[in-house]
Amino acid sequence: MIIYCGLRHxxxxxxxxxxxxxxxxxxxxxxxxxxxxxLKLYSLGQIKANGVYHLEKPVFTIPLRLSDFWPLAQxxxxxxxxxxxxxxxxxxxxxxxxxxxxxxxxxxxxxxxEKLKEEKExxxxxxxxxxxxxxLAAHNLPSGANFVGAxxxxxxxxxxxxxxLPLPELERLEKLGLKTIGxxxxxxxxxxxxxxxxxxxxxxxxxxxxxxxxxxxxxIPDFRWELDCTTLEGxxxxxxPAELDPYLQQGSQELAAALKKHNKVANxxxxxVLSTQEDPWQAQRFFKQPSSDPQVFRQALQSIIPQKxxxxxxxxxxxxxxxxxxxxxxxxxxxAPKVPQKHAQLGVKLPRREQFLIxxxxxxxxx
Numbered sequence: 001m002i003i004y005c006g007l008r009h010x011x012x013x014x015x016x017x018x019x020x021x022x023x024x025x026x027x028x029x030x031x032x033x034x035x036x037x038x039l040k041l042y043s044l045g046q047i048k049a050n051g052v053y054h055l056e057k058p059v060f061t062i063p064l065r066l067s068d069f070w071p072l073a074q075x076x077x078x079x080x081x082x083x084x085x086x087x088x089x090x091x092x093x094x095x096x097x098x099x100x101x102x103x104x105x106x107x108x109x110x111x112x113x114e115k116l117k118e119e120k121e122x123x124x125x126x127x128x129x130x131x132x133x134x135x136l137a138a139h140n141l142p143s144g145a146n147f148v149g150a151x152x153x154x155x156x157x158x159x160x161x162x163x164x165l166p167l168p169e170l171e172r173l174e175k176l177g178l179k180t181i182g183x184x185x186x187x188x189x190x191x192x193x194x195x196x197x198x199x200x201x202x203x204x205x206x207x208x209x210x211x212x213x214x215x216x217x218x219x220i221p222d223f224r225w226e227l228d229c230t231t232l233e234g235x236x237x238x239x240x241p242a243e244l245d246p247y248l249q250q251g252s253q254e255l256a257a258a259l260k261k262h263n264k265v266a267n268x269x270x271x272x273v274l275s276t277q278e279d280p281w282q283a284q285r286f287f288k289q290p291s292s293d294p295q296v297f298r299q300a301l302q303s304i305i306p307q308k309x310x311x312x313x314x315x316x317x318x319x320x321x322x323x324x325x326x327x328x329x330x331x332x333x334x335x336a337p338k339v340p341q342k343h344a345q346l347g348v349k350l351p352r353r354e355q356f357l358i359x360x361x362x363x364x365x366x367x
Contacts, residue, residue: 001105001127002215003097004134005080005112008122009037010093011064014072023059029289033064066092067267067286067319077218079115083108086217088131090322096131098215113143129153133209136160136181153209158182165206169196173203181207213263223258223266224316225251238309248305251315252297259317265290267319269300274312281306290321 011026011034023036039059069092077095080087086098099105109125116123126138126146133153137146140160148156160181162173172195178184184192184207192200202212227247229239239247259266270284283304287296297317 001099001102001129002131002134003099003105003109003125003127004094004131004138005076005097006094006124006138007076008124009034010072011069012036013121014069015062015064019058019060022057025059025061026064027061028064028066065267065286066290066321069093070319080108080112083111086215088216089218096134096215098217109147128209130209130211131215132206132211133157136164136209140164154182154185156182157185157207157209167203167206169199169203172196181209183207216263223255223318224314225254226315227251227313229311229313238311240309241305241307244305244310244313248301248313248315249294249298251313252294252301255297255315255317256292256294259292259320260323263323264320265292265323266317267321268317269297270314270316270318271301271304272314272316273306273310286319290319292323 012024015024015026015034017024023039025032025036025039026034073089073092073095077087077089080095080097083104084097084099088096088098090096097108099108105127109127112123112125124138124143124146126134126136126141126148128134128137128148129150133148133156137148137156141148141156158180162178162181162183163170165181167173173184178187184203186207187204189200189204192203194200196203205212227244229244230236232239235243255266266287267290268284268286270282272280272282274280283306285300285304287300291297297315301315
């Protein structure tokens with residue numbers, strides 16, 4: 001079984017406000033990540049990063065760098081590892097734990113609630129047979145009823161609104177009459193594939209509560225690549241930056257491959273070198289966005305590498321995050337469906353198969 005743990009307002013409580021007499025909306029990649037809790041009192045509904053608010057105090061929108069908050073999450077990770085070594089971080093404010101014994105899972109959940117009270121933190125947890133089910137349980141079920149066993153998974157998913165998943169196909173699925181996540185599992189794979197291509201199999205797996213990526217215990221926090229120029233055949237001496245360029249390209253590609261293998265992106269690149277005088281020297285560069293792109297690593301290296309012969313080089317990437325393209329962000333509500341331009345005939349409901357055929361014809365005509 002897997003438990004999902006999340007801390008409420010983790011960032012706003014650890015954020016140093018430039019002006020204490022103001023409200024704040026904190027964003028990450030242009031999405032709202034946290035906000036001053038008192039904003040809820042103004043019945044603003046869903047907080048938006050580009051909203052305009054007129055309150056008795058000013059409201060500022062400030063982008064976050066998640067790498068600044070990872071060290072602050074270590075205390076909660078250390079607490080969790082008292083019960084299991086199988087921990088997978090999601091974001092600084094959330095993580096997954098895997099348990100082999102049910103009694104230890106129950107003991108952790110009880111102690112986690114007590115720990116939240118002791119630390120005066122707000123938090124949620126949920127348990128399920130997968131990361132997806134555990135996270136949905138944490139966000140959709142009340143405390144005390146947020147344990148979803150294998151035999152309860154199908155019944156649970158059939159009750160969770162489809163809009164809880166930020167799917168790009170959401171609008172098309174709703175036009176087919178689908179309202180819950182569990183209904184995805186009931187659609188024939190052939191029809192899903194005909195309509196959505198390879199994404200059809202993914203949608204069906206989500207409908208069954210299966211993870212697109214299996215649970216991964218936290219890997220080594222830093223990935224390293226090393227080069228000793230004095231042992232390179234044909235050189236056996238320190239190399240100039242121009243001579244180093246193809247090797248640095250290789251190092252960037254190997255680091256990128258290692259990150260992608262572990263489904264991670266990095267926020268920080270570190271360079272450690274020894275010059276001809278054997279003097280150690282270090283430099284680092286934060287990325288504007290977390291990345292696993294070797295070209296981004298090379299550009300960062302070009303801006304920090306010293307312009308002199310180097311004997312020994314160590315590259316490492318750290319401040320890791322889960323790759324965003326495979327991580328469903330259930331904290332954010334998907335956009336509201338568009339209002340149809342044509343009026344539908346009232347009192348007539350087409351069978352789901354007929355709806356598939358109509359959408360498929362529209363898709364073919366658009367091509």
